[in-house]
Every structure is written in structure tokens, then in C-alpha cells.
Amino acid sequence: MRNSDTDSSSISTDRRVRPSGRLWNPSADVFRSPEGWIVKLDIAGIRIDDLEIQLRDTLLSIRGCRRDTHYREGFVYHQMEITYSRFEKQIQFPSKIEGASVARDYSDGFLIINLRSE
Secondary structure, X not given: OOOOOOOOXXXXXXXXXXXXXXXXXXXXXXXXXOXXXXXXXXXXXXXXXXXXXXXXXXXXXXXXXOOOOOOOOOOEOOOOOOOOOEEEEEEEOOOOOOOOEEEEEEEOOEEEEEEEOO
8 A cells, every 4th residue: 555645656747837728817896986997907927018908889808918937948847826828808888988098007916997088
């Protein structure tokens, strides 16, 4: 009988690092304010330059890509839970937002988008 606490022969150690095939869907909170709307998106690890924000009619689309910047050739993974991939988040509003002014702030892993009606 094998002792699973000390026998590591059944553990695979030849797992190469590879990107996740899963589509990433970041979480979002949406608030109504007296000036318009506030959208808070949980996108830790995204470079602000890799974001695209688009308004069309009643739809806000946010696109980007989270890349693994710590990966190096020859790395073997032990555990990988963070999704690294492209994403697109769409938020439908009850009224037209096209033409609203857009201000964005990215801090502590959260993208805050302020949409102010003109």
C-alpha cells in the first residue's frame, strides 16, 4: 500500500505552461448616478493601453486582453487558476448612452468608467 503523504511518483511534473482556452468574463457593477452611469469592472492584470471602450446606442462594450507577464520559456506549472485571454464585456443600458462623455480611471485592478449624459 502506498502512502500518499510521502509518495510523489504519481504527480506529473512535465506540465508545460500554456494559455487558457477559456473565454474570460470579468465581473462588473453598474450604478446610476445623478450625472449618468458608473461602471466598475474587475480587470486586474490588464494594461490600460490594451483596453478598448466603445459606446453604441444603449450598449457599452469593453474589450481587452490579460497576458501572463511572468511566464518564461522552460517554466513548468504546478497550479494555474488565473485566466489569461481576450475578453469582451457588454453592458446594456435602459436608455441611449451614445454621445455621453466617457472618463475612465484604472486603479487597484478596477476600471471605473463614468458616463455622463450631455
